[in-house]
């Protein structure tokens with residue numbers, strides 16, 4: 157077979173603000189790369205076909221499924237995981253609202269849920285509850301029944317819009 | 323399960339991508355948004371692929387106003403289609419379709435070209451192409467050719483794209499001033515593939531009705547179109563239920579799908595008429 161295709165691909169990227177260089181197998185997806193090669197275990201590998209949302213991370217400013225992108229495709233990308241977002245205190249208000257509202261129990265879905273919710277919140281304004289539900293429809297939670305999660309996201313939207321006291 | 327890829331190559335431009343496909347000994351596989359392909363690889367439904375990653379190829383994304391038509395690059399992402407002012411103004415069916423497709427994170431990477439090449443009969447964009455009467459533009463070693471949407475979808479997950487070809491763009495006619503375009507579907511949960519879906523386009527030359535999830539490809543409901551042209555909604559519903567032969571599966575029975583199809587047509591007609599008022 158031709159050398160045009162590589163089994164291992166060299167990538168240079170930034171992860172949570174730090175430069176990273178790696179050599180990754182052609183078929184490895186982003187969540188396995190983050191978890192196994194970089195030790196960033198916040199994003200979870202679960203269904204591995206895009207349905208559950210537990211692997212949702214931020215790549216070049218957008219939420220993506222970590223299981224549906226290859227590590228080889230990350231060359232030149234800017235990746236943020238829950239670890240980096242937490243350290244940077246970028247979503248501290250959202251994390252506090254999740255705790256205050258009991259918007260998590262086992263916590264398995266939470267890293268993906270937070271990244272997905274933050275993408276909606278970053279659009280500004282106070283979304284309708286139906287819009288919040290719709291935006292989070294690709295993130296499964298098997299503990300909370302979603303109501304508390306929607307409460308937490310709505311509260312943060314109101315706080316950021318200056319409608320309620322923090 | 324874990325994916326097994328045969329190899330990976332990032333295409334720098336369109337001719338490089340076509341060259342890579344030619345070098346792949348028939349194992350080449352175009353990687354666009356990866357939102358269907360990587361899922362299939364993870365489930366080992368597709369193994370040993372020589373991946374030709376076109377996601378960074380420039381010039382294959384975006385929307386151009388060509389006067390009578392819109393030209394949509396194959397790499398234009400679902401999220402971009404949903405928000406694009408030219409699409410919203412001149413092909414609103416496509417913008418409306420986006421809200422039914424998957425979830426935000428998937429729409430951030432999935433591409434319209436990928437959705438059309440994948441040709442899932444339950445997907446929205448293929449049925450939209452039939453309803454709009456779109457033309458697909460395909461590049462191969464011998465240059466460009468084009469295919470009408472009605473000739474493009476050949477079978478379950480099969481299109482007229484050959485092994486050595488790449489879908490590069492789609493052109494859709496711009497809606498007339500009083501044209502109406504409506505998409506109706508039933509899915510159990512938001513973002514799920516539809517149990518049945520229906521596109522209705524009402525333009526001066528007549529009605530066009532296409533369906534998703536009722537056959538191995540998206541289909542046009544020609545008898546229902548004729549009835550609707552004659553202003554006979556009941557006749558169109560009856561004709562529609564008679565002319566489709568939907569499958570029974572774990573999601574829905576054939577008779578349920580046939581029933582829903584008729585209801586979706588009534589809803590679409592009501593929505594289309596409502597928009598006129």
Ligand SMILES: Cc1cc2nc3c(=O)[nH]c(=O)nc-3n(C[C@H](O)[C@H](O)[C@H](O)COP(=O)(O)OP(=O)(O)OC[C@H]3O[C@@H](n4cnc5c(N)ncnc54)[C@H](O)[C@@H]3O)c2cc1C
Pocket residue numbers: 205206207351352353354355356357358359360361396422423424425428431432433434435436437439440444445446447483487488489490513514515516
């Ligand atoms: C959980 C989930 C839910 C979904 N729900 C829906 C839904 O409700 N409705 C819906 O329509 N879709 C749905 N999708 C699929 C989604 O829309 C995909 O984005 C789309 O089907 C494929 O586009 P892609 O760009 O990701 O293509 P890829 O996954 O990269 O490719 C798909 C196939 O098309 C080929 N291909 C891609 N681009 C080209 C090209 N330019 N030329 C030639 N061949 C090409 C590839 O080789 C591959 O065989 C869902 C996906 C997931 C994971």
